Amino acid sequence: MNNAEAIAADPHFKYLFNRELSWIAFNKRVLSEGIDARTPLLERAKFFAIFSSNLDEFFMVRVARAKRKLSDQGGQVLTDDGIQLQEQMLAIKEALTPLVTMQHEFFESNLRPELSKHGVKIFDYKDIDRKHQDYLKTYFQEKLFPVLTPLAVDPAHPFPYISNLSLSLVVIVRDRQTHEEKFARVKVPNILPRFVKIPETDEHTFVPLEQVIAHNLAPLFRDMDILSSYAFRITRDAELDIEEEEADDLISALQEELRKQKFGAVVRMEIAQDVPPEIRKKLIEQLSITETDVYDVPSLIGLGDLMAIAFLPMPEHQDQPWKSVSHPRLKEDEQNPTKSIFEIIREGDFLVHHPYQSFTTTVQRFIEEAAVDPHVLAIKQTLYRTSGDSPIVHALIRAAENGKQVAVLVELKARFDEANNISWAKKLENAGVHVVYGLKNLKTHTKTALVVRQEGDRLVRYMHIGTGNYNPKTARFYSDLGIFSCRDDLGADLTDLFNYLTGYSRQRDYRKLLVAPVNMRDRFLELIHREIEHQKNGYPCYIIAKMNSLVDPEIINALYEASQVGVNIDLIIRGICCVRPKVKGLSDRIRVISVIGRFLEHSRIFYFSNGGAEQVYIGSADWMPRNLDARVEVITPVEEPALVQELKQILEIILADNRQAWDLHPDGTYTQRSPKDGEPEMSSQKHFMSQGRPEFA
Structure with a gap:
């Protein structure tokens, strides 16, 4: 057994990073752009919104799928990195909780005050003056009251259906005649702006919609004392389950599944941190979830709605507008x-x-x-x-x-x-x-x-x-x-x-194209193994691969084998990366970076030095099982020498990035690059922009 095999066989060493935890690390990099003071102010709000909307999709799809599998197959199911599914679910919660806390605490302590300093004030209702409270009371009567529907929860009124990603208020009232305390739910309507603008101010002044409702609940509950109200938000399983072999009409089957999707199981509840334990317990019971599915939020729930703030007409606090150039x-x-x-x-x-x-x-x-x-x-x-x-x-x-x-x-x-x-x-x-x-x-x-x-x-x-x-x-x-x-x-x-x-x-046979699921997997493995043979025969070899995600174990094993014989490998992976780089005896020659910037890195480029006869490919596929085995994908060779050099130059510029690039370490952590002493800052995206418009240099 060689050193690499010994490492991989060690039960305490996982040679593949867990896919879901790698995704969480990616979303942490997104959040970091929102925290970074070098990012323009409203762009920081945008990255906070993207972080939240990314999490929504993660729960609707990835967590939902894992929970389904747990329910169907039990906790003994192993993930690709060798851990049990139940263990993975706990690890997701453990990894996400501090990130969610970080986002909301930073919003309150830094981003919200910074926005306020520059004329974007997101006030709590209780902090605005009487004049503006009167305005919001009128707004409530005219815009909100007619569309709100308070839903009682008692033996005669079962717990109401709550739609996916909807923000709600749980309201506790006391009957003035019977003195009995009662429980109700009020949905915050998503047809109105989340942040209510207060007019007649020189600045962009807003109050969260749920607070406008919470402070004007009396008309909804006549002859009741409003004791308290708390915000919460749920996320449902949004995976579609289509039996294509049995579907006579795919459109009809899909439309039916879209209808069913609305009633998917709840997979997450975000809840105000100050909710009393008895209310929290009641919501958990009524939604058929567990404590693991609950995320306490210390500030405003649903910061994905900051996207509206990000697009306020304040160009001095946004990225300089980009207009693409002609080829x-x-x-x-x-x-x-x-x-x-x-x-x-x-x-x-x-x-x-x-x-x-x-x-x-x-x-x-x-x-x-x-x-x-x-x-x-x-x-x-x-x-x-x-x-x-x-x-x-x-x-x-x-x-x-x-x-x-x-x-x-x-x-x-x-x-x-x-x-x-x-x-x-x-x-x-x-x-x-x-x-x-x-x-x-x-x-x-x-x-x-x-x-x-x-x-x-x-x-x-x-x-x-x-x-x-x-x-x-x-x-x-x-x-x-x-x-x-x-x-x-x-x-x-x-x-x-x-x-x-x-x-x-x-x-089955294509002259030039790599087509999944027909020949793409085999062809990529052949290209990697060709580099291995060239390296063994004394030709220095080099692989560069740029994509969104790298998950496929068979491809990863081939990359490890290439590294072990001396092939240098640079991977530019924006999101999920299950490769563990720079491990002695396994992946010494593999380097991984991720680039997060104003543009979403979505291109896929594959470069092989091929003993000096360079080959480069572009196309739609990542190195993931779903792309290689469960999708129709096309990768095409680019053979014109000038275009090969053009693509190679794009890769070299990205690899030289010291502003938006992050280096992946063997323990799964990422470190953002920064210029060394005397080295100029180089953002690859800014560089590409400056090639067409020198003013962006």
Whole structure:
């Protein structure tokens, strides 16, 4: 047994980090951006909001799934890192409790006073003067009272249904006739702003909506004395459970599951810290949860609503507005505005880097021109997530109306976008678009578009393959890459892929593309093992991989093997990373960084030095079991030498980041980088911005 095997076999050593705890470490880095004084003030509020909304999703999906598994299979289920599921649930609570406390205590002691100092005052109701209390009393009567419904809880009134992520007040009243104390619930309506603005002030002055209600409860409970009220908020299981093999109509099955989703089990209760024990106990019993599911909050519950504060019109306290620039190939086109996007692509493959380069003038233009070009015969595209009023979808509808063959794979099961995607699918179908809903038991996550154009006596296939969704809104703040090409081999591969997605093809061989779940896992393992062989044969080898998350044990084992023979490996993993780096004898040569900044790092890039014949790939997949085995994904090689160097330079710039980058240590902790003595600060995102707009340097 070698040293690495001995380490891995040691029951006291876990060579994989726990996935859920790694995610919590990621969200801690998000919170740190909100705490960091270098972050503009309102951007700090935004990061606090993102931290809270991230937690909501974590409980709705990850914790909910673990609780289901515990209920179905018992506490003996082991996670990939070898711990029991019950142990993991306790570890989640242990890791999250201090983070939640940190967020709320920092909000009260630092962020809230700092906001106030700069004219954004979030007052407690009791701290405002009588004049403004009178205003809020009128606001309550006119805006709130008509929509509020007090719900009694007693033998004649069962505990009411409470919707997911809803903020509520538990109210204790005393009957003036019987002197009996009673228990009621009042929902804080989410159709009104969480922070009620007080007019006639020179500043942005707000009072939390739940406090406006709590201090004006008397009209809701006539002839009752209001003894106390306390805020609480619940999170429900939001996982969909679709038996696709038994579903005759996927849309109907999905719509039914969306209806059921509203009644998912409660997986978390956030509650005011000062709630008396007897009320706390009653809520726990009525919601069928345990003490482990309860999180005490020392300040305002639901800080995700700070997002509204983050977008106040105060540019001096926000990031400098960013407007993406035209791609260099398209700037040249400004001298010849009649040149089509297809002529530009024919001149050679080119990469686009969003949000630094415009999505509108590249990806969106590609689909919009194809929709009206008389020589375009067909458009085929995958849609995983898109915006509410999507110009991409409108262009596809226009193409169908213009008589073109349009086939679109709409992934109905894109989490939290299910209802939106059902709506778009129906609109596309009504316009004559051939809509496919994906493959049974597989999500279609690939980002691909194929345009077939008649040019003389031949058909030419133009394509875009990317790392991000066809969503112009997220393209403004997600960092993504895409390639445009009309190469025959890639076009033939995409044609085969769409036949696989829309028909009964069982395509197994692709000329260039790595396609999951067909050949991607095997091909990535081959690429890693090729580096191992090169290293053994005396060629210094290097792997760089950038993605959102790295979880897959088989890939991780291959990386450990590569490290042990001397292959240098740099991993740029924004979120979950189960690799344990820099462990002697196991992963000495593996380094991991995470970059958290104003743009969400979403691109996937895979670089292999290949003994000097460098190869680089981009695409939609992370190294996770779900991406490699349970989704349709596409990774494409980028072969033009200039583009290989362009991608390599992007990776090198990110690896040199000493402002937004965090280093992962063998114990699972992260340390944020800072410039060494005499070294200038270098933010990779700011650097990419300055390449297009020097004023950001």
